[in-house]
Amino acid sequence: MAQYAHPEVLADTAWLAEHAPDPSLRIVEVDVDTSAYDLGHIPGAIGWAWNTQLCDTVQRDILPKPQLEKLLSESGIDQDTAIVIYGDSNNWFAAWAFWQLKIYGHKDVRLLNGGRKKWIAEGRELTTDVPSYPSTGYHAADPDLSLRAFLRQVQDAARAGSVSLVDVRSPQEFSGEILAPPGLPETCQRGGHIPGARSIPWGKACADDGTFKSFEELQALYAGEGVDGSRPIITYCRIGERSSHSWFVLKYLLGYPNVVNYDGSWTEWGNLVGAPVGRGAAA
């Protein structure tokens, strides 16, 4: 079995259980449901709320550099700290945090393979104790926007057919049958997908236990939809977190050279006046 292109970006649960006390390591939980951390988390883990601590809360944007530096400093993280991130829903927002940390140049960031689900299912230790760590003076790099796609870039690429557009939402969201995941609020005016996009739901990259599928399985999954890394790849979903997960798979596990996450995603495209929309199930 081939190894992932960058196996160093994954931590497995057994390894983390052994290394959790390492002071050069910081464990961070980032959940979709921000109450999950309070129920019980990995000992030593701090919790970040994606909706208040990992975005600009005024204008729609990723976390500005000064706020990221403040968050990391207050979390006791410096430039040399190894950060292991995990969360619920198979690491959706953990991947979102990973993506932002890479944008700001943090060297050693890893996702816990299997996330919160696997840790709990294996009966590993949990606590409700909230740790605190001495503050640091974290200095982030300027944002590397080559990891992020903006609307104009996606519009140009879709028009030219020059990239592989990967829609990682559910098939019903892709077709336009529903405007948001079942049970979640509708956040767009139109359903459907960006014309030319291929439907490859994020969950197809995961095994039942929440871990990532093998290199060969992932390669076959994307190649089956014509996504093989020979062209630039743009991933998108509804608000950018599920697409961070697929971005992670394509960029770090498969090692494709040019993969960007369009975090504006369907809540931007599906609300645009005059934007073309594809409808119907994937071909």
Added chain:
Amino acid sequence: MKAENYNERRIEIDGWPVRITSYKLGERYVCEADNVSPGAILARIAAPSAEDAEKQAISKATHLLGKTKRHEV
């Protein structure tokens, strides 16, 4: 503390597949409901009994899924 009696099963609510995940954590019983595809958490309830946790989780998931509209494509 460690999660005990971890269990997953699938049910259907209003035509939507829902995964019910339950476990005991300390003195409380936790029940989570997610929408399977794409896997978004709809409810995460901690209660004194497993039955109560599941009842509340299914009730909340049912309420949320009942608001989901299917559109003509």
